[in-house]
Amino acid sequence: MDIYAMTNQKGGVGKTANTINLGAALAEHGRRVLLVDWDPQGHMTEALGVAESPDDRTMKGWVLGEWSGDPHELLVAYRERLHVLPTNMDMFMLDKGLYAATAREMRLSKLLAQFEDDYDACVIDAPPSLGIGTECALMAARRRPGKRGGLLVPVEAEDSSIRALRLLLRQVAILSNDMDVDIDILGLIPTRFDTRDGEIVSSMLEAFRNLGQPPVIAEIKKRTDIRKAWRARVPVLEYDAKCEASQWFRDLAKVVLAP
Secondary structure (H helix, E strand, O other): OEEEEEOOOOOOOOHHHHHHHHHHHHHHOOOOEEEEEOOOOOHHHHHOOOOOOOOOOOHHHHHOOOOOOOHHHHOEEEEOOEEEEOOOHHHHHHHHHHHOOOOHHHHHHHHHHHHOOOOOEEEEEOOOOOOHHHHHHHHHOOOOOOOOEEEEEEEOOOOHHHHHHHHHHHHHHHHHHHHOOOOOEEEEEEEEEOHHHOHHHHHHHHHHHOOOOOOEOOOEEOOHHHHHHHHHOOOHHHHOOOOHHHHHHHHHHHHHHOO
16 A cells, blocks of 8 residues: 655645545555555544444544454545545544553654555554654654655745755654655645745745755645535535646645656
């Protein structure tokens, strides 16, 4: 199973919508896809209209050793090739529990290893923070022999995004060094922007494009179809398979799948 983390410690940048729609595009390519709602706020679980896991069997409980059952019991078959590992309200206690745990950075990796043979790709909706939960997501998406993976970073076209990106890059560098692993940043995804909003947007887009590394691998503009699909609790590729936004996510999936 290839593992990707949709991550940015800055909130409101479109992580959840990108996770859902990239997953749908990968499934459209015939991949068996697992979406993981690792964000304590649970936006993905809510956005897809799936039920939270039962209080006595949760992802947080398994990760912290409070429940030792089969984590396959947590899975929700949202679509034939698109399954979800949903959240529960107890996820807000995850970071506190992880800080007291041994091998804490590897806890999510240990959970995902249980599904290694069941799926072709996993996309993690990481939390909007620089905390231990994010470090778990980064480690899960680390480079592994014979597997694809890495970080996908949605960014807003505004000045504060550069600082947020620098903080994330620093966190990745420190964690890679401390854990002696390679964590690849596959690229940036400017998201939820409208070029008609003026010079700030256009100048930030140009700045992202000129960075070189990490590269811009997709651009997802503001579109009503994306918002309507969110309200309908379906991926935009299902809401309107022929719309412009659906093609953007198909193109992102091609980048992710490229040799």
